[in-house]
Amino acid sequence: MTTFPLQPALVLIDLDGTLIDSVPDLTFCVDAMMACLKRPPAGEALVRTWVGNGVETLVARALTGTLHDTPDPLEYAQAYPIFLEFYAEHTCQRSRLYPGVREGLDWLVANGYRLGCVTNKAARFTEPLLAHFQLCDYFQLVISGDTVAEKKPSPLPLLHAAQFFNVNPAQSLMVGDSISDVKAARAAGFAIICMSYGYNHGNDINATTPDAVIDSMIQLSQLLVASC
Structure with a gap:
């Protein structure tokens, strides 16, 4: 050392x-957002690989399932406010x-x-x-x-x-x-x-x-x- x-x-x-x-709370909010979009949940294992660059990037990664791809702008515009609403209420509950x-x-x-x-x-x-x-x-x-x-x-x-x-x-x-x-x-x-x-x-x-x-x-x- x-x-x-x-x-x-x-x-x-x-x-x-x-x-x-903070991944447990982030996962809850990502999966709740995905449910609102009628998409399957991401799960904690994937969310752990996506965090670290801010929630804007986290939402993009959840929508594309990748680290670097760009989501559909219309879907992102719908998804991002949903995530923010959930995360404002679930910032500390599981972290x-x-x-x-x-x-x-x-x-x-x-x-x-x-x-x-x-x-x-x-x-x-x-x-x-x-x-x-x-x-x-x-x-x-x-x-x-x-x-x-x-x-x-x-x-x-x-x-x-x-x-x-x-x-x-x-x-x-x-x-x-x-x-x-x-x-x-x-x-x-x-x-x-x-x-x-x-x-x-x-x-x-x-x-x-x-x-x-x-x-x-x-x-x-x-x-x-x-x-x-």
């Missing part, structure tokens, strides 16, 4: 697939905090790290989810998918956070679970640690060559230098 010899001045953390397993997350966050705060949350999820869903799991107080900044002009894998959200904290990107760390997090971190000049349990479209995150892969956020205490 790689050790980061310097204490990062800033740690940004992804939400879905890193802090919270769960991953084991070790709270302990990892507590260690980071106790050791003086400045924390931000950077997600592709829209603010209208991000904020209730963080509040439901009592995570808001850990983060001095939350950047949602609609906070700045571009989402991950664009580096823009990470660079926005670095500017907000007045921190050099080279002294910053991203903690995520997907290739989007890796691409964003590399483009922004951040170090990147990935969780082994995340989504990443069903692919092994090790293949994206992050700086480290860990099984629990508790392991951050083994990688990072404590401030004291």
